[in-house]
Amino acid sequence: MSDAAALVACLRDSPRVMQVLANARALGLPDWRLFSGAVFQTVWNARTGRAPDYGLKDFDIGYFDPDTSWDAEDTVIRRVAAAFDADLSPLVEVRNQARVHLWFEQRFGEPYTALTSTDEALARFVCPAFAVGVRLEADDTISVAAPFGLDDLFGMVLRPNPTRGVARGWDRVVASATARWPELTIIDPETAA
Template sequence: MSEHLRLAGRPQAEQVAAVEAFLRDEPVMMAVLEGLRNDRLPDQLLVAGAIYNLVWNRLTGRPALAGINDIDVFYFDPDTSWEAEDVVIKRLAARFADLPLPVQVRNQARVHLWFPQKFEVTDFAPLTSSAEMLGRYASKTHAVGARLAADGTMSIVAPFGLDDIFSFRVVPNPVLPNRVAHEAKGARAKSVWPEVTVVPWSE
């Protein structure tokens, strides 16, 4: 087996421990996790590429932040006004201004207001939590989040498990008609991490 696949097929607990270890070993990710915790942002999660790209970099010997363009953050606030979200965006932009990567924060309670138009999806029910959005990603591989608790413990959220990440496999999630997004993100991942396999979208 290739060295980068050494954690593929391993028990879930072992894979969760590996993700946590990689995050704790990366100062930028810990700065974001600690900043979110200290900000007390409701139902906050560090999500997606910042996590699975970090894992791929660690397993292939690349620099920890290679290929990571930004750090996505979810939170869930029942106030769905743009004004309330804008306050949070500006506050966290100031908090994380010194980091080498931009932090993009979005209120998941508002996603149903813009997602259908942006992605040409006609049926998108309002979300009830930040974690629920992970289950609607175009690729199951991208559905991963992390949260740091007040006592320092870390939670890893992965509705489809973590084996696709550790298998370097981008797998489609047909819950929404997101073929274009799956293929675009898969192609981009393959261009940065040639070890990745992109599973074709099946109609």
């Protein structure tokens, strides 16, 4: 089984991930993906024999709309919140990737140039294992976008993103992940290049 097929199998084994994917598809958001923890943590749970929802804090959905106004994004946020049951709605976070450059530097202390698509955002994630996005397509297949491949995801390896260098907060990210998945292998940022 290929890594992409194994990823899809892990996601299909998680009822909550599949619910989020189905609801997101029904909303018809432009250029959307489910990414971040809901993807990589679901795989790590499968690899370590944990329950599918173990350690998942939220479900991040990115979409791309050239309208970068706060009002347009807020309308989508409200629409998405209304599309989920009360137990899941507070955990689903949706953001317009076309707006990230407007707030990223103030929040994270790093410059961030404007994106042209949701998939482009993946290449800027903190580490390759996190840089995986998925979408439930109209034919019920799950498409996968992974600019760095899936080796680090399935190898449970955290290494700095080679195209952006060590992100601010790297140590916090590592501490949070290893507290929940001590099986992770951490590549020292000093030797990662």
